[in-house]
Amino acid sequence: MTLIRTENLTKKYQQHTALQDVSISVPTGSVFGLLGPNGAGKTSLIRIINQITAPDSGEVYFNEKKLHPDHTANIGYLPEERGLYRKMKVGEQALYLARLKGLSKTDAMKKLKFWFERFEIQTWWDKKVEELSKGMAQKVQFIITVLHEPELLILDEPFSGFDPINANLIKDELLRLNKAGTTIILSTHRMESVEELCSHIALINKSRKVLDGPISEVRNEFRNETYEVDYTGNGIGFANSLWTGFELISNVPHHGNHKAVVKLLNGNSTNNLLAALLPNCNINGFKEVIPSMNDVFIRAVNEGTPIENESVNE
Amino acid sequence: MSKTGLIISREYLSRVRKKSFLIMTILGPILMAAVFIVPVLIMNSRGDDTSYIQVVDETGLFQGKLTQSESIKFEFLDGKLDSLKDNYDEERTDGILYIPSVAINFPQGIFLYTAKQPSLTLISYIEKTLQKEMEAAKLEAAGVDEKLLVQIRTHVKIQAKVMTDKGEESASADLATAVGFISAMMIYVFIFLYGAQVMRGVIEEKTSRIVEVIISSVKPFQLMMGKIIGIALVGLTQFVLWIILTFALTTVAGSVLLKDKVVEKPQHIERGLGDIDVSAVPVTGDAKDVAIAKVFENLESINFPLVIGAFLFYFLGGYLLYSALFAAVGAAVDSETDTQQFMLPVTIPLILSIIVAQSIMTHPDGNLAFWFSVIPFTSPVVMMVRIPFGIPTSDLIISALSLIAGFIFTTWLASKIYRTGILMYGKKVSFREIGKWLFYKE
Numbered sequence: 155m156t157l158i159r160t161e162n163l164t165k166k167y168q169q170h171t172a173l174q175d176v177s178i179s180v181p182t183g184s185v186f187g188l189l190g191p192n193g194a195g196k197t198s199l200i201r202i203i204n205q206i207t208a209p210d211s212g213e214v215y216f217n218e219k220k221l222h223p224d225h226t227a228n229i230g231y232l233p234e235e236r237g238l239y240r241k242m243k244v245g246e247q248a249l250y251l252a253r254l255k256g257l258s259k260t261d262a263m264k265k266l267k268f269w270f271e272r273f274e275i276q277t278w279w280d281k282k283v284e285e286l287s288k289g290m291a292q293k294v295q296f297i298i299t300v301l302h303e304p305e306l307l308i309l310d311e312p313f314s315g316f317d318p319i320n321a322n323l324i325k326d327e328l329l330r331l332n333k334a335g336t337t338i339i340l341s342t343h344r345m346e347s348v349e350e351l352c353s354h355i356a357l358i359n360k361s362r363k364v365l366d367g368p369i370s371e372v373r374n375e376f377r378n379e380t381y382e383v384d385y386t387g388n389g390i391g392f393a394n395s396l397w398t399g400f401e402l403i404s405n406v407p408h409h410g411n412h413k414a415v416v417k418l419l420n421g422n423s424t425n426n427l428l429a430a431l432l433p434n435c436n437i438n439g440f441k442e443v444i445p446s447m448n449d450v451f452i453r454a455v456n457e458g459t460p461i462e463n464e465s466v467n468e
Numbered sequence: 469m470s471k472t473g474l475i476i477s478r479e480y481l482s483r484v485r486k487k488s489f490l491i492m493t494i495l496g497p498i499l500m501a502a503v504f505i506v507p508v509l510i511m512n513s514r515g516d517d518t519s520y521i522q523v524v525d526e527t528g529l530f531q532g533k534l535t536q537s538e539s540i541k542f543e544f545l546d547g548k549l550d551s552l553k554d555n556y557d558e559e560r561t562d563g564i565l566y567i568p569s570v571a572i573n574f575p576q577g578i579f580l581y582t583a584k585q586p587s588l589t590l591i592s593y594i595e596k597t598l599q600k601e602m603e604a605a606k607l608e609a610a611g612v613d614e615k616l617l618v619q620i621r622t623h624v625k626i627q628a629k630v631m632t633d634k635g636e637e638s639a640s641a642d643l644a645t646a647v648g649f650i651s652a653m654m655i656y657v658f659i660f661l662y663g664a665q666v667m668r669g670v671i672e673e674k675t676s677r678i679v680e681v682i683i684s685s686v687k688p689f690q691l692m693m694g695k696i697i698g699i700a701l702v703g704l705t706q707f708v709l710w711i712i713l714t715f716a717l718t719t720v721a722g723s724v725l726l727k728d729k730v731v732e733k734p735q736h737i738e739r740g741l742g743d744i745d746v747s748a749v750p751v752t753g754d755a756k757d758v759a760i761a762k763v764f765e766n767l768e769s770i771n772f773p774l775v776i777g778a779f780l781f782y783f784l785g786g787y788l789l790y791s792a793l794f795a796a797v798g799a800a801v802d803s804e805t806d807t808q809q810f811m812l813p814v815t816i817p818l819i820l821s822i823i824v825a826q827s828i829m830t831h832p833d834g835n836l837a838f839w840f841s842v843i844p845f846t847s848p849v850v851m852m853v854r855i856p857f858g859i860p861t862s863d864l865i866i867s868a869l870s871l872i873a874g875f876i877f878t879t880w881l882a883s884k885i886y887r888t889g890i891l892m893y894g895k896k897v898s899f900r901e902i903g904k905w906l907f908y909k910e
Contacts, residue, residue, distance in 0.1 A: 204684040206680065206683050206684055206891070207891070226685055229684070231680075232681075233677070235677045235680060236677050236680070236681065239672070239678055254474055254685040255685050298681070
């Protein structure tokens with residue numbers, strides 16, 4: 155099942171194109187990582203899904219229905235540039251924003267009470283937002299985002315501004331909400347949280363979608379015949395045993411053993427590599443290196459921009 | 469409650485509950501009451517400070533004839549001028565008036581010696597008094613009976629009557645001018661005051677970054693209109709409170725402070741009424757009543773239901789027209805300090821209208837008056853000047869329709885700038901760029 159599907163979204167501003175033919179589909183119940191360098195067009199895409207702006211062409215479907223203003227009640231949005239009315243009291247403000255999302259006053263009160271107790275921040279109710287620290291205000295903002303129990307949460311850099319303890323608290327809440335059925339679109343630059351949380355990703359670069367799919371498939375796609383070899387023996391001998399068909403990427407001592415990363419070149423197989431190594435060392439472990447999201451990100455982005463590519467510079 | 473309703477109530481309540489609103493609500497009427505009361509108090513207290521003038525009269529004509537009042541007393545002395553000047557005592561006297569023997573033929577040769585710069589009022593009082601006495605002396609010398617002269621002296625006063633369907637009605641240009649100008653000024657000030665509040669509200673939402681959260685729930689247009697309407701209600705609330713409080717304060721203060729003096733000195737009332745001239749009426753004890761009756765008659769000549777209705781319409785119309793533009797300015801900038809260049813084109817027509825209003829007071833039916841009361845950017849102020857004089861219904865309808873069309877236009881224009889501007893951070897925008905925003909697809 156697909157909760158959000160965009161079809162050939164294009165959005166142009168006067169001088170530049172923010173989105174060009176972007177089609178993504180966000181499966182229901184997934185944690186969907188929306189990745190891309192700064193200025194790639196993520197925020198434009200998020201704003202279109204939130205109906206803050208409209209695309210020049212293309213369509214967005216929510217549960218296979220064309221996006222409609224009523225759908226805003228089913229979406230919770232935490233923008234990257236966020237804030238609250240500084241002079242307004244926390245409780246009053248949370249109530250106001252919840253009611254703008256379509257909750258009744260009594261409903262909103264009940265839910266706010268639940269969340270304030272859950273985060274143990276009942277005493278903040280009558281404080282003005284300007285009296286809160288940045289982290290505290292972020293917590294309030296998170297509650298406001300999830301309060302109306304939306305089917306879809308769109309979070310732009312949700313962990314920025316939190317200390318590690320609170321970032322964990324938010325992460326646990328997100329996982330709990332996801333388990334309960336909430337679909338989450340997560341836009342972030344922190345690749346470790348992408349690996350930890352996301353089931354699917356899409357990468358946007360220079361206004362186009364570069365790749366998308368389940369995170370494991372994406373990472374597998376980016377395997378490039380690189381293997382990690384855990385061995386005992388002479389490091390120099392190990393290096394010398396590799397002939398031109400292999401590239402030694404790293405070779406370091408590791409807990410009395412050695413750990414090397416080798417890339418296969420010229421159509422050599424793993425068997426060729428093992429055959430070359432076996433006479434020179436004892437192999438304790440051998441496994442394929444699955445690229446981290448960080449590597450995937452950097453490579454996917456750089457491949458799209460050959461001028462900045464390392465190999466060209468060399 | 470609808471989403472726009474929620475926004476209106478937040479905008480309204482958050483402002484009405486502020487301390488500054490309370491302070492302004494209380495301070496406003498006090499200031500306004502002060503405007504009415506202080507001049508009366510000053511007029512009444514004028515007698516407290518009496519000037520004592522010593523007179524050296526070489527002609528011998530004025531002894532005992534100069535009219536004295538509470539504010540000025542004359543004391544005739546026989547001594548020589550030089551010795552008096554040498555013995556000048558600031559404690560006892562405020563000046564020495566020297567009337568040389570040739571004064572009656574050479575009236576420019578009269579001197580007033582003082583230690584301090586004398587006031588204009590003092591000099592003109594002495595001049596008038598001497599003039600009157602000299603004229604009387606000359607008339608007597610020429611053989612004219614002064615009583616005859618008093619009989620001949622004629623004071624012409626025109627009573628303006630406007631012929632309307634309801635018959636003849638008294639008209640007062642003075643009163644119409646006053647009513648028109650005060651209401652025009654109030655509209656001008658209110659538009660500035662509350663338009664700026666709309667602008668500040670938009671900037672606040674933009675800089676605090678809450679705007680993106682809100683417009684993921686409501687349309688930018690709803691947010692903008694909610695703010696504009698909410699603040700309009702704040703303005704109306706304050707306005708109504710001011711009228712009630714001003715009325716109460718003026719009444720209470722007036723009856724407490726002025727009660728005794730009013731009874732003692734009816735002539736001050738006459739002066740207080742300003743331009744109502746009662747000198748055509750014999751000055752008797754009834755003068756006060758006659759003058760007041762005249763004021764009431766004049767008040768009736770102004771169509772107050774029309775003036776009040778028009779005031780509310782033009783206040784709201786003008787406010788809606790300008791506040792939409794103020795909202796657009798707020799959306800286009802990042803902070804209040806950047807508003808200058810965009811404020812100018814918005815405020816120029818408003819300032820122009822108050823300047824034009826002053827010349828329109830003298831020609832309320834001229835071409836200038838007509839066109840400026842049709843153009844929606846100037847009509848709220850200019851029309852309020854014209855209405856108390858009475859205007860053709862057709863003018864009123866044209867002006868009202870054009871104002872409605874005007875604010876629909878500016879609201880449409882502003883909403884286009886607004887919805888793009890509120891999402892632009894950290895970028896200095898130019899007029900060119902704002903022009904482009906108008907053509908972005910929603």
